[in-house]
Amino acid sequence: MTLAAPEPPPAKYGGRHTVTLIPGDGIGPELLNHVRELFRFSCVPVDFEVVHVDSASTSEDDINNAITAIRRNGVALKGNIETNHTMPSNHKSRNNLLRTSLDLYANVMHCQSLPGVQTRHKNIDIIIIRENTEGEYSSLEHESVTGVVESLKIITRNNSLRIADYAFKLAREKGRRRVTAVHKANIMKLADGLFLQCCKEVASGYPDIEFDSMIVDNTTMQLVSRPHQFDVMVMPNLYGNVVSNVCAGLVGGPGLVPGANYGRDYAVFETATRNTGKSIANRNIANPTAMLLASCLMLDHLKLHDYANMVRGAILTTMNETRLHTVDIGGQGTTSEVVQSIMRIIQSGGPLTTEI
Amino acid sequence: MFIAARSALFLVSRRLQPWTRVKKRTANNLKSPAVCCQRKKSSYTPPPAKYGGRHTVTLIPGDGIGPELLNHVRELFRFCCVPVDFEIVRVDSSASSEDDINNAVTAIKRNGVALKGNIETNHNLPPSHKSKNNLLRTSLDLYANVMHCQSLPGVPTRHKDVDVIIIRENTEGEYSNLEHENVPGVVESLKIITRVNSLRIAEYAFNLAREKGRRKVTAVHKANIMKLGDGLFLQSCKEVAAGYPDITFDNMIVDNTTMQLVSKPQQFDVMVMPNLYGNVVSNVCAGLVGGPGLVPGVNYGKDYAVFETATRNTGKSIANKNIANPTATLLASCLMLDHLKLHAYAKMIRKAVLKTLSETQLHTADLGGQGTTSEVVHTIMQEIQRGGPRTSEQI
Numbered sequence: 195m196t197l198a199a200p201e202p203p204p205a206k207y208g209g210r211h212t213v214t215l216i217p218g219d220g221i222g223p224e225l226l227n228h229v230r231e232l233f234r235f236s237c238v239p240v241d242f243e244v245v246h247v248d249s250a251s252t253s254e255d256d257i258n259n260a261i262t263a264i265r266r267n268g269v270a271l272k273g274n275i276e277t278n279h280t281m282p283s284n285h286k287s288r289n290n291l292l293r294t295s296l297d298l299y300a301n302v303m304h305c306q307s308l309p310g311v312q313t314r315h316k317n318i319d320i321i322i323i324r325e326n327t328e329g330e331y332s333s334l335e336h337e338s339v340t341g342v343v344e345s346l347k348i349i350t351r352n353n354s355l356r357i358a359d360y361a362f363k364l365a366r367e368k369g370r371r372r373v374t375a376v377h378k379a380n381i382m383k384l385a386d387g388l389f390l391q392c393c394k395e396v397a398s399g400y401p402d403i404e405f406d407s408m409i410v411d412n413t414t415m416q417l418v419s420r421p422h423q424f425d426v427m428v429m430p431n432l433y434g435n436v437v438s439n440v441c442a443g444l445v446g447g448p449g450l451v452p453g454a455n456y457g458r459d460y461a462v463f464e465t466a467t468r469n470t471g472k473s474i475a476n477r478n479i480a481n482p483t484a485m486l487l488a489s490c491l492m493l494d495h496l497k498l499h500d501y502a503n504m505v506r507g508a509i510l511t512t513m514n515e516t517r518l519h520t521v522d523i524g525g526q527g528t529t530s531e532v533v534q535s536i537m538r539i540i541q542s543g544g545p546l547t548t549e550i
Numbered sequence: 551m552f553i554a555a556r557s558a559l560f561l562v563s564r565r566l567q568p569w570t571r572v573k574k575r576t577a578n579n580l581k582s583p584a585v586c587c588q589r590k591k592s593s594y595t596p597p598p599a600k601y602g603g604r605h606t607v608t609l610i611p612g613d614g615i616g617p618e619l620l621n622h623v624r625e626l627f628r629f630c631c632v633p634v635d636f637e638i639v640r641v642d643s644s645a646s647s648e649d650d651i652n653n654a655v656t657a658i659k660r661n662g663v664a665l666k667g668n669i670e671t672n673h674n675l676p677p678s679h680k681s682k683n684n685l686l687r688t689s690l691d692l693y694a695n696v697m698h699c700q701s702l703p704g705v706p707t708r709h710k711d712v713d714v715i716i717i718r719e720n721t722e723g724e725y726s727n728l729e730h731e732n733v734p735g736v737v738e739s740l741k742i743i744t745r746v747n748s749l750r751i752a753e754y755a756f757n758l759a760r761e762k763g764r765r766k767v768t769a770v771h772k773a774n775i776m777k778l779g780d781g782l783f784l785q786s787c788k789e790v791a792a793g794y795p796d797i798t799f800d801n802m803i804v805d806n807t808t809m810q811l812v813s814k815p816q817q818f819d820v821m822v823m824p825n826l827y828g829n830v831v832s833n834v835c836a837g838l839v840g841g842p843g844l845v846p847g848v849n850y851g852k853d854y855a856v857f858e859t860a861t862r863n864t865g866k867s868i869a870n871k872n873i874a875n876p877t878a879t880l881l882a883s884c885l886m887l888d889h890l891k892l893h894a895y896a897k898m899i900r901k902a903v904l905k906t907l908s909e910t911q912l913h914t915a916d917l918g919g920q921g922t923t924s925e926v927v928h929t930i931m932q933e934i935q936r937g938g939p940r941t942s943e944q945i
Contacts, residue, residue: 279784283777290775314708330741335778341745345779347724351735378826381684383677384729385739390673411833415861418812418837432772436830439805443812467809 204496205267211496214263214270215242219249220470221480222273228482228533229271229489235537238493238501243267247288249276257288261295270462271492273485274470286333289468294327296462298455299353300360301326301434303466305441305451310514311523315444321370321426322441323361324434326455328353331431349385349430354392360456361393361428362400372404373397376413376429376437389430414440442467449481449522452488454495461495463488478528481520483509486536508539598890599661605890608657608664609636613643614864616667618872619879622927623665626880629931632887632895637661641682643670651682655689664856665886667879668864680727683862688721690856692849693747694754695720695828697860699835699845704908705917709838715764715820716835717755718828720849722747725825743779743824748786754850755787755822756794767791769801770823770831783824808834836861843875843916846882848889855889857882872922875914877903880930902933 205212215230217223233240245263247256257275264270275288292298301324307317334346358375365373375393379386390407397405408416410433416423417440429437442451453466465484474480486509493502512518512535519525520532599606609624611617627634639657641650651669658664669682686692695718701711728740752769759767769787771780784801791799802810804827810817811834823831836845847860859878868874880903887896906912906929913919914926 277774279773279777279781283781287775330772331775333775335776337778337782341782343743343778343782345741345743345776347739347741349737349739378724378829379673380671381681381725381727382729382739383673384731385737387673387677388735388737411829411861412863414808414830415833415837415842418834419841432826435772435805436808439809440812440834443809447813448809467805469806 205269210239210241211269211498212241212243212267213492213496214260214267214272215244216247216260216270216272216275217244218247218273218470219276220274220472220475222275222470224476224478224529225480225482225485226271226273228529229485232486232505232533232537233489236501236505236540238498238505240493240496240498242271247275249278249288252281252285254286254291257291261292264292264296264460264462268460269492269495270460271489272462272464274464274468276470276472283335290331290333292462293455296457296460297327298457298460298462299325299327299356300456301438301453302364302456303438303441303451303453305438305445305466307445308450308510308513310517311446311450311519313444313446315421318421318441318445320421320424320441321364321368322434322438323357323364323426323428324438325353325357325428325430326434327431329431347382347385347432349388351388351392354389354430355396358393358396358428361426362396362403365403365426366400370403370426372406372425374413374424374427375405375407376410376427376433377407378410378433380409386430393428410437413437417441417444439467447481447522448484449520450483450487452484452491454488454491461492463492463495478530479521480529481522482529482532483513486533504540504543505536508536508543511539512536599663604633604635605663605892606635606637606661607886607890608654608661608666609638610641610654610664610666610669611638612641612667612864613670614668614866614869615874616669616864618870618923619874619876620665620667622876622923623879623883626899626927626931627883630895630899630934632892634887634890634892636665641669643672643682646675646679648680648685651685655686658686658690658854658856662854663886663889664854665883666856666858668858668862670864670866677729684725684727686856687849690851690854691721692851692854692856693719693721693750694850695832695847696758696850697832697835697845697847699832699839699860701839702844702904702907704904704911705840705844705913707838707840709815712815712835712839714815714818714835715758715762716828716832717751717758717820717822718832719747719751719822719824720828721825723825741776741779741826743782745782745786748783748824749790752787752790752822755820756790756797759797759820760794764797764820766798766800766819768807768818768821769799770804770807770821770827771801772804772827774803780824787822804830807831811835811838833861841875841916842878843914844877844881846878846885848882848885855886857886857889872924873915874923875916876923876927877907880927898934898937899930902930902937905933906930 245260277287303322305320328348330347332348337343377386377390379390448467448469451466455462490502490506518527518535639654671681697716699714722742724741726742731737771784773780773784842861842863845860849856884896884900912921
């Protein structure tokens with residue numbers, strides 16, 4: 195899914211890829227352990243370089259080490275790193291730092307209804323492309339006068355053109371018919387007006403793809419009543435956050451949807467809604483689907499398509515046929531039961547495994 | 551050292567000034583009662599625009615479906631002999647001068663209460679052309695937008711028993727209209743959060759929760775990313791919460807909130823939030839209970855109140871086709887009657903509206919039915935007539 199720029203050589207030696215692994219906090223470590231277990235079981239030629247990031251420490255060394263590791267390897271799989279609101283404001287969000295330092299400008303989330311999961315809406319299939327580096331997440335705030343805080347939302351022409359281009363290219367690649375830009379240009383005329391204008395300019399270069407726009411409040415209301423009208427959506431950072439969470443809620447919850455952050459040279463894979471899941475950590479009840487599907491996206495990115503399809507097929511079979519569901523989607527299964535079931539299905543699929 | 555002493559004296563005198571100012575203020579109070587009334591914030595309300603038992607309310611038709619729905623409101627009020635006269639002020643959304651909207655603001659300041667349709671904001675006009683709706687809200691300082699989202703019986707929805715009150719800060723936040731392009735291709739948009747407004751809206755929310763007997767207030771924010779801005783909002787809410795120990799206070803990040811709303815909306819009771827999140831969350835909730843045609847919204851300020859539909863849709867594509875759902879506008883007019891203390895009329899109309907919706911099942915196209923706007927209004931009038939003698943002759 196990366197654009198055609200000169201790519202750095204893949205971190206592949208002797209046929210095995212090296213991928214950075216950032217456990218994060220909450221349910222991150224346990225789910226990523228399951229991913230490693232599964233990969234070892236399925237003999238996937240990927241080695242993980244684990245980099246721990248301590249969310250409580252104020253120094254930025256940890257996250258800088260992680261960034262260096264990702265620059266070296268090119269690909270990463272991460273859990274969410276907690277951001278403590280009560281710490282002083284110069285303590286930036288680690289996840290945000292990572293995204294901006296590596297210039298991972300496109301966050302892509304493919305929301306699909308899974309057949310075995312009970313939801314109020316059926317057959318949803320929406321791709322959400324969210325600008326990942328600027329917008330409201332610029333971390334530029336100041337309090338010039340006590341009691342009055344100004345928070346800057348930055349929209350630039352370059353980044354808007356870039357994300358719009360990414361969206362249309364992706365739509366074309368996947369054979370999608372329509373791209374919808376989500377904005378609030380009636381109120382933020384210059385900022386979202388610029389974003390909308392950039393999308394329109396890029397749209398004119400893709401006459402085969404229909405382009406329309408919708409205001410974010412109307413979008414969220416339509417998503418809740420008639421989500422089938424949407425195909426591909428592109429939007430700035432904050433609206434992307436809200437809209438992707440609404441869509442995740444529509445297809446069954448945060449435990450089911452994987453997300454990918456793409457930059458020109460790097461790609462980082464994680465769950466789409468970036469939940470830390472502190473309240474369910476280490477209780478063996480978290481849903482591993484999102485993280486496992488994210489690892490499949492990573493395998494696709496590394497061009498290990500056979501392994502990706504094998505793992506994905508096993509996950510979907512577990513979800514849809516054996517109906518082994520975790521608590522968040524209304525079942526009784528534990529995380530390890532689900533992972534075991536996936537491993538059994540992989541084993542029954544062919545000889546490509548170690549012993550269980 | 552002399553300079554230091556002088557500056558020290560200056561600082562000290564500046565510190566003393568507030569006290570001397572306060573003293574002058576109380577002295578003024580004793581001298582002129584009119585000035586005293588204006589200074590005392592909590593108990594002074596402007597006299598209602600009521601003469602001979604009839605209230606005058608400003609009516610702003612707006613664009614799209616606004617004019618037709620507000621005509622139905624007037625028709626209904628005339629039919630029910632509601633003692634309200636409407637002063638109509640038209641606002642032309644395409645004119646670039648602000649005279650129209652200034653006239654509207656003056657009329658509302660005179661009458662104190664208004665009922666409005668949404669005024670369209672054309673994105674293609676230059677950025678100096680501000681949103682008229684926004685201008686109205688900020689000039690009148692209508693700081694609280696209140697939307698009560700209730701599942702109505704008789705409307706088929708995927709979620710049942712939703713009952714959420716959303717209180718949204720209405721004047722600042724992302725809607726400050728302060729944007730600039732210092733460097734070509736780079737736009738900075740300012741989101742302003744102030745302590746005063748945050749305390750004010752939080753106070754409003756808790757007061758309302760207490761009045762209505764609600765148990766929980768949830769603040770919605772994104773303080774993990776906008777630490778200073780939303781951090782200040784959250785902190786103000788916490789401070790106010792400390793003064794209401796009978797009400798539970800918790801907070802939730804906006805992305806998680808929208809996801810929870812879509813899966814389990816019954817967990818929410820009263821929600822308070824800054825402007826943009828309020829916009830998104832109120833639209834999600836409107837979608838949950840059946841759509842934009844059902845929910846009324848109110849904008850309250852200290853002295854003024856403006857009633858409109860909660861999701862502020864212009865409805866250009868369905869204008870003048872007689873298919874718009876009049877429920878939201880009619881319920882908004884009932885809220886207005888309640889505000890004017892005409893409770894009997896408000897109850898009568900509200901009951902008729904809800905009965906039409908749930909028992910006769912006469913639904914407009916947005917709810918999946920076949921009814922037209924006029925059929926619905928007609929049925930409501932029939933209901934009211936059946937209820938008692940208080941109507942004019944011809945339907």
